[in-house]
Amino acid sequence: MIPLLLGITFISFFVIHLAPGSPTEMQTMLDPKVSMEARARLDKMYGLDKPLPLQYWNWLKRLVALDFGRSFSPDGRPVLDKIKDRMPITILINVLSLIIIISAAIPIGVLSATRPNTLFDKTTTIFVFVGFAVPTFWLALLSMILFGVQLGWLPISGLKSYNFEQLSDLGKFWDYTKHLILPVLISSFGALAGMSRYMRANMLEVVHQDYITTARAKGLDERTVIYKHALRNALMPVVTILGLSIPGLIGGSVIFESIFAIPGMGQLFYASVIARDYSVVMGILVIGATLTLGGNLLADISYALVDPRIRTRR
Amino acid sequence: MKRTIILLLLIVLAGACWGCSEKPQEKAKEKAEEPTASVQQPVQEQQPAQEQQPAQEEKPATENEPAYGDAMRVGSIGDASNLIPMLSSDSASSDINGLVYSGLVKYDKDLKIVGDLAESWDISDDGLVITFHLRKNVKWHDGEPFTANDVMFTYKTMIDPKTPTAYGGDFLQVKKAEVLDDYTFQITYEQPFAPALISWSIRIIPRHLLEGKDIVTSPLSRHPIGTGPYTFVKWTTGQEIILRSNPDYFDGRPYISEYNYRIIPDLATMFLELKSGGLDWMGLTPLQYKRQTDSESFNKEFNKYRYISFSYTYLGYNLLLPLFQDRKVRQALTYAIDKQSIIEGVLLGLGKVATGPYKPDSWVYNPQVKKYPYDPEKARELLKEAGWADTDGDGIIDKDGSPFSFTILTNQGNEQRINTGVIIQNNLKQIGIEVKVRVVEWAAFLKEFIDKKNFEAVILAWTTPQDPDLYDVWHSSKTKEGELNFISYKNPELDKYIELARHTFDHEKRKEYYYKVQDILAEDQPYTFLYVPDALTCVNSRFYGIEPAPAGITYNFTKWYAPKPLQKYNVEP
Numbered sequence: 001m002i003p004l005l006l007g008i009t010f011i012s013f014f015v016i017h018l019a020p021g022s023p024t025e026m027q028t029m030l031d032p033k034v035s036m037e038a039r040a041r042l043d044k045m046y047g048l049d050k051p052l053p054l055q056y057w058n059w060l061k062r063l064v065a066l067d068f069g070r071s072f073s074p075d076g077r078p079v080l081d082k083i084k085d086r087m088p089i090t091i092l093i094n095v096l097s098l099i100i101i102i103s104a105a106i107p108i109g110v111l112s113a114t115r116p117n118t119l120f121d122k123t124t125t126i127f128v129f130v131g132f133a134v135p136t137f138w139l140a141l142l143s144m145i146l147f148g149v150q151l152g153w154l155p156i157s158g159l160k161s162y163n164f165e166q167l168s169d170l171g172k173f174w175d176y177t178k179h180l181i182l183p184v185l186i187s188s189f190g191a192l193a194g195m196s197r198y199m200r201a202n203m204l205e206v207v208h209q210d211y212i213t214t215a216r217a218k219g220l221d222e223r224t225v226i227y228k229h230a231l232r233n234a235l236m237p238v239v240t241i242l243g244l245s246i247p248g249l250i251g252g253s254v255i256f257e258s259i260f261a262i263p264g265m266g267q268l269f270y271a272s273v274i275a276r277d278y279s280v281v282m283g284i285l286v287i288g289a290t291l292t293l294g295g296n297l298l299a300d301i302s303y304a305l306v307d308p309r310i311r312t313r314r
Numbered sequence: 315m316k317r318t319i320i321l322l323l324l325i326v327l328a329g330a331c332w333g334c335s336e337k338p339q340e341k342a343k344e345k346a347e348e349p350t351a352s353v354q355q356p357v358q359e360q361q362p363a364q365e366q367q368p369a370q371e372e373k374p375a376t377e378n379e380p381a382y383g384d385a386m387r388v389g390s391i392g393d394a395s396n397l398i399p400m401l402s403s404d405s406a407s408s409d410i411n412g413l414v415y416s417g418l419v420k421y422d423k424d425l426k427i428v429g430d431l432a433e434s435w436d437i438s439d440d441g442l443v444i445t446f447h448l449r450k451n452v453k454w455h456d457g458e459p460f461t462a463n464d465v466m467f468t469y470k471t472m473i474d475p476k477t478p479t480a481y482g483g484d485f486l487q488v489k490k491a492e493v494l495d496d497y498t499f500q501i502t503y504e505q506p507f508a509p510a511l512i513s514w515s516i517r518i519i520p521r522h523l524l525e526g527k528d529i530v531t532s533p534l535s536r537h538p539i540g541t542g543p544y545t546f547v548k549w550t551t552g553q554e555i556i557l558r559s560n561p562d563y564f565d566g567r568p569y570i571s572e573y574n575y576r577i578i579p580d581l582a583t584m585f586l587e588l589k590s591g592g593l594d595w596m597g598l599t600p601l602q603y604k605r606q607t608d609s610e611s612f613n614k615e616f617n618k619y620r621y622i623s624f625s626y627t628y629l630g631y632n633l634l635l636p637l638f639q640d641r642k643v644r645q646a647l648t649y650a651i652d653k654q655s656i657i658e659g660v661l662l663g664l665g666k667v668a669t670g671p672y673k674p675d676s677w678v679y680n681p682q683v684k685k686y687p688y689d690p691e692k693a694r695e696l697l698k699e700a701g702w703a704d705t706d707g708d709g710i711i712d713k714d715g716s717p718f719s720f721t722i723l724t725n726q727g728n729e730q731r732i733n734t735g736v737i738i739q740n741n742l743k744q745i746g747i748e749v750k751v752r753v754v755e756w757a758a759f760l761k762e763f764i765d766k767k768n769f770e771a772v773i774l775a776w777t778t779p780q781d782p783d784l785y786d787v788w789h790s791s792k793t794k795e796g797e798l799n800f801i802s803y804k805n806p807e808l809d810k811y812i813e814l815a816r817h818t819f820d821h822e823k824r825k826e827y828y829y830k831v832q833d834i835l836a837e838d839q840p841y842t843f844l845y846v847p848d849a850l851t852c853v854n855s856r857f858y859g860i861e862p863a864p865a866g867i868t869y870n871f872t873k874w875y876a877p878k879p880l881q882k883y884n885v886e887p
């Protein structure tokens with residue numbers, strides 16, 4: 001795994017440097033008040049005038065000591081601080097989203113599979129595909145207008161209200177929840193389709209297996225057959241998907257975060273790329289790569305744990 | 315399972331409703347604002363109103379008089395980056411620094427230089443020495459007194475090679491800087507340098523907190539201490555910055571007690587927040603100004619302001635190319651472009667035709683320059699004189715076998731520029747010129763195309779300088795890679811006037827030189843100057859004291875106020 005990680009950092013480093021522009025250029029270009037000497041001075045200070053492989057080597061040396069360096073942007077803050085600022089909210093929204101997706105998609109999938117081609121199945125299919133096709137930012141704006149401007153039930157953007165500090169603890173909790181309702185619901189809406197269709201397909205496959213017929217023949221009631229035997233087997237791939245979605249937890253959608261004014265990882269990554277803030281971009285990529293590799297490993301392991309058939313295949 | 319889902323949904327809905335009804339006061343207050351804002355009734359639904367209660371019981375005779383209190387909520391699409399003024403160049407940091415810090419001088423409403431931290435100043439007869447007499451009894455936000463030593467420290471920081479600032483240029487012209495006494499600061503220049511005076515509007519930083527420390531890692535970048543009208547309270551990264559009025563501000567305590575800077579990256583969301591009362595002040599696009607803010611309720615709740623903005627948009631020609639080297643060709647192109655229809659189409663009429671690099675109401679603006687009204691016939695004539703005619707009947711004029719065809723380049727993300735390019739493409743088609751419009755991402759645009767002069771024509775904009783000095787953009791010495799005269803315009807006569815104007819303080823002389831400069835540019839047309847857009851803002855109507863002037867509306871922000879009965883947020887003054 002380590003060589004893989006090294007390779008990833010190597011490729012990422014060189015690719016981001018392929019893009020024209022450097023962090024100091026982004027800050028100073030087309031600014032009449034900045035002289036060429038000033039720009040050269042900035043370059044030297046950040047070590048951007050050294051040859052590329054040397055810059056990579058310096059970065060790697062610091063990384064081994066878990067020093068992600070400082071951001072190239074004017075705030076010069078340590079990269080880890082900037083990431084730590086934004087991770088919690090991104091993870092929170094993603095986790096809540098995931099919970100909603102699973103608790104909605106699984107039942108929908110199961111019910112669609114057990115009643116294939118009925119009105120229920122057909123309507124839910126249309127419903128989830130609409131959710132899949134609708135652009136989330138458009139839906140976000142519409143719901144902001146409806147729930148925020150016209151009905152006034154929910155706040156429009158951000159994470160807390162103006163009078164947050166003056167609220168009681170319970171008040172604070174409610175305020176926070178109200179701010180999160182729209183972002184979480186809308187971000188789950190799109191992903192619902194995929195998960196529920198997948199669940200439905202799995203369930204359909206399992207339900208046609210021999211052992212289900214056996215269970216029915218044994219005289220077990222339908223409830224037990226479906227929820228105890230079939231579901232367990234159909235859930236297995238879902239577990240692996242969970243493992244694979246771990247790296248997704250730290251990624252935010254920049255469009256989504258921009259619309260809801262949520263200071264998350266998506267915005268940080270996008271803004272850093274646009275500003276060519278190399279250290280922040282590399283920091284996020286390294287964390288993301290580590291999580292992806294870890295998530296993959298976890299998914300493999302859990303698949304083996306959950307499915308005895310795989311275990312025995314040595 | 316289905317029942318479970320329905321139950322879950324019901325619980326969520328119920329929770330949302332309960333959460334809303336828990337705070338009837340706040341909700342009622344925000345709803346009530348819309349109809350009652352213009353009616354002078356005491357707004358009772360303010361939260362725990364302690365000392366304010368008595369003032370509201372009686373029908374106030376002091377209805378519209380200046381009062382302390384309330385908060386101004388403003389939106390920004392980007393977060394600030396660094397609150398030490400010389401270390402950042404983004405507009406969000408600049409907005410905040412403008413309120414927290416002060417410079418020695420500033421512009422008043424008519425764009426004349428007046429004192430800020432400096433009470434007065436003397437300029438020696440030869441224009442080489444400026445002596446500032448500083449205000450006494452000014453305190454930093456932490457209570458320490460402000461002295462000339464702080465100015466000296468700021469100057470030293472600007473020229474220090476270890477300071478990662480982009481703005482040291484102006485200060486490298488200084489030959490000598492001296493602290494004559496606690497309140498007198500003197501600077502000597504190598505030669506008279508007209509932009510020198512306004513260069514001292516840079517924000518002064520506190521010596522007692524930064525001397526001897528590394529400016530890059532100073533906590534002041536997140537928690538600034540200045541001498542300005544507002545003190546820093548809190549910065550929640552990525553969300554908001556809160557400032558409070560400085561009770562000891564030397565120019566009088568600001569009326570508005572709190573400045574709440576909200577970071578909302580999406581303009582559509584910002585507009586919704588504005589409409590629902592979550593923001594009090596926002597810059598509008600022409601579309602929003604003209605079509606989306608027309609309702610009666612909006613006009614009652616907000617006042618819209620329109621004034622000439624500090625920028626102009628142009629079509630720049632790469633003068634290294636043989637295609638654009640003949641002046642007649644450039645003049646023809648300017649005649650062929652219908653600038654008024656660009657203003658109608660792109661800005662919905664909210665702008666003016668640009669004739670040069672200056673703001674139409676600036677003191678150096680020359681109203682007598684040669685104008686180029688839309689005249690495709692004249693354009694065709696001039697082109698013919700320059701040797702261009704349609705000899706092969708394909709609809710495109712040509713010369714020596716090659717057709718007149720070029721690409722206009724502009725940057726991604728700016729709808730107005732792209733639309734302008736399309737209109738120009740159409741205009742030029744009418745006279746037989748083929749134009750393609752190409753859009754490139756900003757960084758690539760600058761690095762690969764502008765810097766390397768790898769372009770034919772560009773649509774870009776400049777902010778109009780506050781000091782009329784044009785050296786950096788128009789002088790022939792500024793044509794190297796990465797510099798601002800990227801169209802490679804070299805005119806020794808223009809150079810002469812720019813240099814003369816730069817090195818004298820004589821107002822009348824400078825005006826004369828700059829008039830000449832504008833005449834030359836109008837005759838030569840190295841750019842086709844397109845338009846000066848209007849700045850369009852709206853501010854919540856509860857704020858009084860706003861007066862549009864040549865400097866815009868923000869010059870007297872500390873004098874804006876919300877009369878007591880109209881105040882929305884209960885902020886202890």
